Amino acid sequence: MGDQPAYVVRGATMACTCGTHKRRINLPESHGSYVNGKPMMNEDDNGSENVPYFGICISPKMAAGQIVYLIDEEGNNIGGPPCMPDFMGKWLLPKENAKVDNKPALTTDSFLKCSIEGEVFFLSDGQHDSD
Template identity: 85%
Template sequence: MGDQPAYVVRGATMACTCGTHKRRINLPESHGSYVNGKPMMNEDDYSPENVPYFGLCASPKMAGGEIIYLIDEQGNNIGGPPCMPTIFNKWLMPKENAKVDNKPALTTQSFLKCAMDGEIFFVSDGQHDSD
């Protein structure tokens, strides 16, 4: 993605340091700001509607719980506790001087902290991803 952070739009790919699967950020309703024709995101876009689960969770905090089985990105059958993001605070490191719906815009440097010790970060900005 280069050295410069890019604005994040709906459909950008995210990953979690404790998760097994990448997911796309969702935005049910646009804030009215766009980059390359795609809706931009802001620091308050961290609800379960925006940030889904990331497959299985490798956090030690999830040990001893329910086990489910999924196919990983290489086609292997893997098992472990299901990811259930528990997020209490907005995105960290947004672009303070760029507003989306009067709130700081998300960039590829923005990240979330999950209560299960995971860090959710952007793998792509979504600007040039196909929908």
């Protein structure tokens, strides 16, 4: 991403180490803090309304069961168990000295841990992404 972590805003691109698809972080209602005209995120923005599923889960810890079929970024039809995120708390490594709605701000260094071994991380800060 660069030498310095950047503040994450609504629309930033994320990926999971155990997921097959990239996603964008969402913020249904702004916290009132903005960068480049886009709403900033904080360490509590880790619910299903913020962080969607990441396609198919490829973690060896994912229990067998339902199989879904999706088209990957290369246009291939792939199948496997659906990603069902189970996050283990707040975003880790937020910027403690920068507050968004009185909570530490997310940066491109922040990440989430899933109980099924996945780690969600940022591919972009979203500040210059088109909506």
